[in-house]
Amino acid sequence: MIDWSESLQHMAPILAVAIAAGVVLIADLLPIPKKWLWVIALIGLAGSIAYSIWLLADDEQGSAFADTLVLDNFSAFFQILVAGATAIVVLASVGYTERFRVREGEYLGLILVAACGMMLMASTTDLIAIYISLELTSVSLYILAAVMKDARSTEAGLKYLLLGAVSSSVVLYGMAFLFGATGSTNLNGIGEAIGERYDDIEVAVIVGIVFLAGGFAFKLATIPFQMWTPDVYEGAPTPIAAFLSVGSKAAGFAMLLRVFYTCFADAEVADDWEVLIGGMAAISMTIGNLLALRQTNLKRLLGYSSIAQAGNILVGVAAISAGNGEFSIGAAGTMFFLASYAFTNLGAFIAIIAISNRIGSYEIADYAGLGRRWPLPAAALTLCLVSLTGLPVTVGFWAKIYIFNAAAQADLWWLVLIAVANTAISAFYYLGVIAQMYLRDGDQPIERRPFDIPLSFSVAATALGVLVFGVMPIPLIEAAEHAAQVFAA
Amino acid sequence: MLSFIIFSPLAAAAACLLVPRSRESSVKWVALLGSLVTFAATVALFILFDKDEGGFQYTERVTWIDSAAAGFELQYLLGVDGLSVALVVLTGLLTVVSVLVSFAIGFRQREYFFWLLVLEAGVLGVFCALDLILFFLFWEVELVPMYMLISIWGTGRKEYSALKFVLYTIAGSGFMLAGFLILGFEAGTFDMTALRDMEISDAIIPMNALFALLIAAFVVKLPVFPFHTWLPDAHTDAPTAVSVMLAGILLKMGGYGILRICITILPEQADDWALLLAIFGAINVIYGAILTLRQVDLKRLVAYSSVSHMGYVLIGAAALGEVGLMGASLQMVMHGLITGLLFVMVGLVYERTHTRQISEMRGLAPSMPFVATAMVFAGLASLGLPGLAGFIAEFTVFIGSFERFEAPALIGVFGVLLAAGYILWMIQRVFFGPADEKWAGLSLRVHWWEQTPVFMLGGLILLLGVYPTWLIDVMEQGVVPISERF
Numbered sequence: 001m002i003d004w005s006e007s008l009q010h011m012a013p014i015l016a017v018a019i020a021a022g023v024v025l026i027a028d029l030l031p032i033p034k035k036w037l038w039v040i041a042l043i044g045l046a047g048s049i050a051y052s053i054w055l056l057a058d059d060e061q062g063s064a065f066a067d068t069l070v071l072d073n074f075s076a077f078f079q080i081l082v083a084g085a086t087a088i089v090v091l092a093s094v095g096y097t098e099r100f101r102v103r104e105g106e107y108l109g110l111i112l113v114a115a116c117g118m119m120l121m122a123s124t125t126d127l128i129a130i131y132i133s134l135e136l137t138s139v140s141l142y143i144l145a146a147v148m149k150d151a152r153s154t155e156a157g158l159k160y161l162l163l164g165a166v167s168s169s170v171v172l173y174g175m176a177f178l179f180g181a182t183g184s185t186n187l188n189g190i191g192e193a194i195g196e197r198y199d200d201i202e203v204a205v206i207v208g209i210v211f212l213a214g215g216f217a218f219k220l221a222t223i224p225f226q227m228w229t230p231d232v233y234e235g236a237p238t239p240i241a242a243f244l245s246v247g248s249k250a251a252g253f254a255m256l257l258r259v260f261y262t263c264f265a266d267a268e269v270a271d272d273w274e275v276l277i278g279g280m281a282a283i284s285m286t287i288g289n290l291l292a293l294r295q296t297n298l299k300r301l302l303g304y305s306s307i308a309q310a311g312n313i314l315v316g317v318a319a320i321s322a323g324n325g326e327f328s329i330g331a332a333g334t335m336f337f338l339a340s341y342a343f344t345n346l347g348a349f350i351a352i353i354a355i356s357n358r359i360g361s362y363e364i365a366d367y368a369g370l371g372r373r374w375p376l377p378a379a380a381l382t383l384c385l386v387s388l389t390g391l392p393v394t395v396g397f398w399a400k401i402y403i404f405n406a407a408a409q410a411d412l413w414w415l416v417l418i419a420v421a422n423t424a425i426s427a428f429y430y431l432g433v434i435a436q437m438y439l440r441d442g443d444q445p446i447e448r449r450p451f452d453i454p455l456s457f458s459v460a461a462t463a464l465g466v467l468v469f470g471v472m473p474i475p476l477i478e479a480a481e482h483a484a485q486v487f488a489a
Numbered sequence: 490m491l492s493f494i495i496f497s498p499l500a501a502a503a504a505c506l507l508v509p510r511s512r513e514s515s516v517k518w519v520a521l522l523g524s525l526v527t528f529a530a531t532v533a534l535f536i537l538f539d540k541d542e543g544g545f546q547y548t549e550r551v552t553w554i555d556s557a558a559a560g561f562e563l564q565y566l567l568g569v570d571g572l573s574v575a576l577v578v579l580t581g582l583l584t585v586v587s588v589l590v591s592f593a594i595g596f597r598q599r600e601y602f603f604w605l606l607v608l609e610a611g612v613l614g615v616f617c618a619l620d621l622i623l624f625f626l627f628w629e630v631e632l633v634p635m636y637m638l639i640s641i642w643g644t645g646r647k648e649y650s651a652l653k654f655v656l657y658t659i660a661g662s663g664f665m666l667a668g669f670l671i672l673g674f675e676a677g678t679f680d681m682t683a684l685r686d687m688e689i690s691d692a693i694i695p696m697n698a699l700f701a702l703l704i705a706a707f708v709v710k711l712p713v714f715p716f717h718t719w720l721p722d723a724h725t726d727a728p729t730a731v732s733v734m735l736a737g738i739l740l741k742m743g744g745y746g747i748l749r750i751c752i753t754i755l756p757e758q759a760d761d762w763a764l765l766l767a768i769f770g771a772i773n774v775i776y777g778a779i780l781t782l783r784q785v786d787l788k789r790l791v792a793y794s795s796v797s798h799m800g801y802v803l804i805g806a807a808a809l810g811e812v813g814l815m816g817a818s819l820q821m822v823m824h825g826l827i828t829g830l831l832f833v834m835v836g837l838v839y840e841r842t843h844t845r846q847i848s849e850m851r852g853l854a855p856s857m858p859f860v861a862t863a864m865v866f867a868g869l870a871s872l873g874l875p876g877l878a879g880f881i882a883e884f885t886v887f888i889g890s891f892e893r894f895e896a897p898a899l900i901g902v903f904g905v906l907l908a909a910g911y912i913l914w915m916i917q918r919v920f921f922g923p924a925d926e927k928w929a930g931l932s933l934r935v936h937w938w939e940q941t942p943v944f945m946l947g948g949l950i951l952l953l954g955v956y957p958t959w960l961i962d963v964m965e966q967g968v969v970p971i972s973e974r975f
Contacts, residue, residue, distance in 0.1 A: 322560075329559045391633065392626045398554070401622065401666065405561050408670040411693045416670065417702075420663030427659045431636065431652065439640050439648060477556050 007064035010071040013048040013055070013079045014119045017086075020044020021112035028105025038094055038454075041108050045087040045115070052080045067186060068126045077335060077483035078122030078254040085247045085342050086115040088462060091454040092350045093239040099357060102147055102237065110147075111243065114140035118251035125262065127175045127185040130255060134171065134219070137251065138164045141244065145236040156235025163228045167218030174211025177204050178263070187262040195266050209264060209273050213280065216259075219252025221245075222284040222310045230295075230303030238356070241299060242349035245306045246342045253313060253338055257331055261320060261487040270320045274412070278318040282418045285311030289425040298352055298362045301429060305388060306345070308426060313337050315419055316403045319410035325488060332477075332484035333406035339476050340399035343469065344387040347462030351381035354455055358447045364433055368442025378437045380463040385430045387466045390423055395469035395476070402477065490534060490547050491567040491617045494577065495610055497527045498584070502606035505599050513598050517588065520602035524584045527609065531581030538574050540966045545570050545619060545682060553623075560674060566620040568682070572748065572818055572967030573616045575960060576741055579825045580616065582949075583737040584609045586942040587730035590833055593840065594642065594728070601642055608634040608734060615742050621669040621679040621750075628662055628706070631739065635723075635731070643726040650722040657719040661709030665746075668702030672754070684754045685974075700758035704751045710743030713803060714772050717796050724792035725845075729836030732788070736795050737829040741821045744802040748814065748971060752806065756974040759809060764894065767807035771897040773800030778907035782914070787838065787845045790915055791831045794871065797904060798824050804894075804901050805886035811972035813889025818964050819882035823953065827879050830867040830946040834860060837939055838919070841931050847915065852924030856931040861920045863943045868912040870950050873905050877954035 008015065023044070024037050056076050063070045090111060097104055117137030124130050142164065146157025179185055181204035182193035194205055218225035233241040264273060288308030295301040316337055319330030354377045355370065356362050370378040387396030400423070407416050469476050501523020508516045538546060545568030554563040569577060587605060594601050611634070614627030632655050640651035673679045675692045692699050709716045720740075724732050752759045777797030784790035798820070805817030837860045838853070839845055854861040870877040873884075883905060890898035953960060 324558050324560070326558055332559055386633065392629050397626070397629070401625075401670075402556075402559070402561055404666065405670045405674070406559070408667070408674045408693070409560055413667070413671060413694050416667045417664070420667050421660065423663050424656055424660035428652070428656060431655060435636075435640060435648060435652075438637065474554050474556070477554065477559075477561075481556065481559060 002066055006062065007069075010060075010062055010064040011069055011123070013052045013076075013083070014116055014123065016044050016048040016051060017083065017112055017119065018116045021109050021116065024112060025105060025109045028109070034104050037104050037108050038090065041090050041112055042087060044112065045083045045090070048083045049080055049087075052076050052083070063125075068129045069120070069123050070125050071123065072486050073483040074254070074258070074486040075123035077479060078250060079119045081250050081339060081342055082115055082118045082122070082247050085250070085346060086111060086243070088346050088350070088458045089239050089243045089247070091458040092242065092353055094454045095357065095452040096237060096239055096353060100148060100237070107144070107147060110140045110144050114144065114243070115247065118247050121251040122254035122258070125187045125258065127179065127187070130259070131172065131175065134255070135168065137248065138168065141240070141248065144240045144243075145232055147240070148237055152235035153237070156232040159228050160232045163225055164218060167215045167225045170211050171215030174208045174215060177208035177211065181205055181208065187259060190263045191265065194263060194269060198266065198268055205264075205269065206272060210276065212259060213256075213273070213276060216252055216256050217280065219248055220256065220310045220314070221249060221307050222280055222314060223287065226284060226288070226307045229307055230300040233303035233306070234297060234299045234362075238299065238349060238353045241302070242346055245302065245345050245349065249306070249310060250338045250342065253317070253334060256317060257334060257487070260317065261328060261331055265320065265487065267321070274318055274320060274410075277314055278412055278415045281311045281314035281318055282415060283311070284308065284314065285419065285422045289422050292429045293425070295429070296364055298364050298367070298433065301364070301433070302345070302348060302352075305426070305429070308422065309341060309345070309388070311422070312400065312403065312419060313341070315407050315412070315415055318412060318415060319406040321411070322406045322409035323488070327481050327484040328487040329406045329409055329484070331487045332481045333403040335480035335483055336477055337399040337403050339480065340387070340395040340469065343462050343465035344384050344394070344396050347459070347466055348381060348384035348388065350455065350458050350462060351377050351384060354452070354459055355381070357452075358449060359444045360447065361444065364436055366442065366444040367433065367436050368440040368444070369437070370442065371438035373442070374446060377459060380459050382434050382437065383463050383466055385434055387470070389427050389430045393470045394466050395473055396466070397470065398473040398477070490530070491549055491569065494527060494530050494534065494581075495567075495613045495617060497530065498523060498606040498610040498613070501526070502603045502610070505602045505606065508599055510599070516598045516602050517592050517594075520588045520606060521585070523606060524581075524588045524609070528581035528585050531578045534569070535574055535578045535963070538569070538571070538963060540571060540963045543966065543970065548619070560677070562679065563622045564620045564680060565623060566680060566682075567617040568619045569617055570967035570970070571963045571965060573745070574967075575818070575822050575964050576616045576738070576745060577613060579741070579822055580609060580612050580738050582945065583733055583825060583829050586829060586833065586946065587733050589938045589942050590733065590836055591728070591730040592936070592938040597641065601638070604634040604637045605730065605734070608638070612738050612742065616745060619681045621673060621681060621684075624681070624750075625662065625666055625669060628665075628742070632658060635735075635739075638731045639723060639727045642728045642731070644728075645726045646722070647726040650719075650726040653719045654723040657709050657716065658706070661706035661716070664702045665706035668699055668705070671699055672703070681750070681754070689755065690757075696755065696758050697761055700751060700755050700762055703755070704747060707743040707746040707751065710746070711740060711799050711802065712743065712796065713769050713799075714776055714796070717773075717777075720796060721789050721792045724795075725786060725789045729832060729839070732792075732832040732836070733829045736792070736832055737825040740795065740799055741825055744799070744806070744817060744821045747803075747806050748817065752809065752814075753971050753974060760975065763807045763809055767804055767890070767894045767897040770800045770803030770807060771900040773797065773803060774901050774904035775907070778904050778911065781911045782907065785847055787847055787850075787915070787919065788832070788835050790847070790911065791828065791835055794908065794911065795824070795828055797908065798828070798871075800904065801883055801886045801901060804890045804897050807897070808890040808893045809972070809975050810889055810892055811969060812885060812892065814968045814972050815961070815964065816882060816885030816887075816889045818968055819885055819957070819961070822960065823878040823882040823950075826946050826950050826953070827867060827870045830863070830943065830950065831871060833942050833946070834864040834867055838864070842928065847918050850919045850925070850928075852920070852922045853928055854920040855924055856928045857933070859935045859940070863947060864920065865916055866947055866950075868916050870954070872908040872912045878950040878957070881954060881957045
């Protein structure tokens with residue numbers, strides 16, 4: 001029997017966002033000023049975060065709807081991360097939608113629905129529910145990518161849709177293999193079945209692993225489904241690109257961790273896929289970095305950089321054998337990196353929105369001389385790029401060290417070496433943007449516009465996060481380690 | 490005390506940024522004051538340093554990131570021994586020199602001095618850090634300042650050179666980080682004081698490969714052939730003060746790292762690698778010297794001579810005996826002073842002639858007597874004239890090295906001959922011979938901010954050449970424990 005009151009209470013952080021989405025859509029039809037829509041969305045997200053924190057403080061754990069959903073430290077971590085990232089994206093969108101005359105109601109509603117899907121992705125322990133939440137997220141994002149209705153945006157939406165459809169079917173295929181081999185759709189059940197009779201079902205499980213990893217790669221933006229990234233980042237509205245790069249990626253990793261660390265945590269199985277994920281990591285970061293070198297458009301550059309960074313994060317996933325009995329160090333590293341990446345990449349994207357709204361271009365060449373002509377956003381962007389490179393004193397520095405450390409503890413020394421070599425490559429293009437802003441003189445006109453308070457707030461919040469957690473990363477690390485206790489290896 | 494030394498340049502850097510744009514010309518005074526305060530603190534540190542007491546002194550230990558459960562514990566652990574205290578003072582001194590020679594910087598002064606002082610803080614941190622991760626953090630701090638300093642205030646292909654410098658460094662330090670992590674995982678700690686008391690005999694990769702990872706960043710920085718190609722570019726295109734910092738202290742971070750980390754923590758592997766290191770040291774000396782002979786650009790010439798001189802550090806370190814290590818350490822300090830002075834002088838020549846092509850200069854001595862005198866002095870010190878600082882260091886290296894590897898030591902001695910060749914030939918071409926007409930109108934005036942560094946560095950070179958014991962006594966406190974590892 002389903003215990004309704006407990007179930008609803010356990011999924012309240014997700015419900016808060018879902019309700020906000022509904023209210024926004026209804027309020028859009030009422031004759032009230034549109035700015036109330038933003039307020040409603042933010043209230044919903046803030047409520048969700050507050051409730052998650054309350055549940056965490058209360059140490060409330062449990063499941064909902066007959067073990068379809070779980071509430072644990074892990075899901076709470078990602079629910080807060082996704083809701084926070086969504087709130088920043090919403091703040092950054094206020095001025096953007098005004099400028100490009102996007103309909104606020106649909107835009108906001110879809111963002112919130114997508115956020116719901118992402119939060120569900122982090123909280124489900126059932127293959128069917130995973131698939132549904134995956135689709136809920138993806139379908140909303142297909143529309144959002146195309147919401148500008150111009151040629152590039154439409155192309156982005158279509159590309160995203162087609163590749164998304166292919167990857168979804170790959171995921172389903174993998175799930176079918178797992179279900180066939182183990183007779184269960186529940187992750188814990190699958191894990192138990194694999195633990196009991198891995199020798200009998202090894203081939204089917206490995207095929208399932210390969211297909212799942214391949215299909216999930218779409219959400220993570222890693223090989224073999226990384227091709228959409230630069231095109232969609234370039235064509236989609238910039239706040240949506242930020243949302244894709246942070247929220248969607250985080251949810252994808254949550255799903256990957258949950259499935260792989262629950263079902264395939266058995267040392268014998270882990271040995272089989274460690275190399276697969278490690279290889280995906282190595283190839284993704286190398287391809288992403290090499291292709292980023294030649295980009296002239298900042299959004300495309302961040303697209304390739306996002307592929308490379310996803311490779312970095314996969315290093316943590318591959319480090320499954322690093323554990324200390326208390327929590328999984330690999331999972332903690334993945335989550336710490338994701339949190340760090342959320343601040344850093346959102347910060348970079350939003351600084352770019354702030355700058356490009358005024359200069360009307362995303363070409364790196366047009367950013368020349370901004371360091372002197374418009375110091376504050378340029379400084380915020382610089383900080384985020386330094387953090388993406390992984391230099392001190394930014395949060396990205398600690399994230400890289402932590403995740404490489406996890407890999408070293410898992411004996412993945414070859415992966416660490418590839419990763420550090422890639423750091424050097426990435427410095428080339430990240431520093432190139434900084435060089436453009438500070439070393440050259442430019443005369444791209446900066447349009448005078450009224451001060452955009454929500455946007456400025458989100459720039460300041462993310463940049464401060466990069467800096468403050470760069471000096472004192474311990475709260476983020478502790479949160480990640482706390483969440484990683486779910487996978488006590 | 491050490492925290493004050495590391496953070497006082499940062500405070501001064503922040504103060505530089507706070508100077509209003511309308512009074513930008515007063516930034517240099519703020520920077521000078523800041524660097525003098527730091528220098529005074531380092532001198533006090535040196536004087537108060539107790540050379541009879543072993544181990545690290547002035548230690549400060551605060552746990553910064555405590556995630557021991559994940560095998561990741563970062564301590565803010567500082568401390569100096571005789572080796573690092575000498576390099577800390579050198580850093581304090583050369584920063585004052587750098588600020589002084591930068592008095593004529595004409596544009597974006599606030600940012601310039603800001604980055605220069607941030608650079609100082611990073612280097613000081615490297616010399617004081619006793620935790621591997623903290624060491625790595627400070628090691629990386631230097632990158633952005635150097636990139637900015639070279640690419641904004643440099644000359645020639647400055648952006649190319651700056652980027653080359655950064656990429657070489659990041660690539661090297663990335664492998665170093667991998668080495669640190671593997672080492673830390675094996676030992677269960679990143680604490681260098683604990684690591685030096687351990688015998689680490691096993692790791693997830695072969696121990697000799699681990700040694701190679703650890704030394705990667707240092708051979709790039711020192712630099713060792715064939716990883717030296719960034720150096721002439723960076724030096725040539727950097728502003729004078731940055732060349733002084735680069736040659737005077739940044740290169741020493743490489744030598745320091747080899748002594749402090751590679752040799753101290755993995756003595757057994759150092760023993761395996763010693764011959765190779767000595768051979769590369771000898772190649773450095775000779776190859777660097779031959780390249781130096783061929784240079785037509787005055788600054789590039791001095792830059793390549795650094796490559797040659799850093800070879801001695803490697804030869805001395807590879808001997809793994811007390812004398813050799815002492816020689817290597819001395820060579821770092823002495824070379825810092827001498828090459829610092831040489832770069833200051835090259836800067837002064839360039840200020841006046843606006844060219845660095847040796848072929849365009851001739852008979853400059855009459856039109857710039859002060860510069861010529863000081864340059865001859867620095868040149869003599871550089872080629873190892875007895876009585877000046879360079880001789881002491883190189884002589885110690887040869888004695889120490891000869892105990893273990895005869896051939897590299899002998900080849901190294903040959904390098905001194907070449908050094909005499911390129912230095913004297915350069916001086917002859919630039920300062921002597923019939924004066925070129927076009928240099929007749931040069932002003933004889935030498936500003937006080939140009940003279941002061943010359944007297945500071947020159948005085949020290951002379952003092953250390955005549956009476957080096959006071960420095961050797963202190964450095965022994967740091968070097969002897971390292972040699973006792975063997």
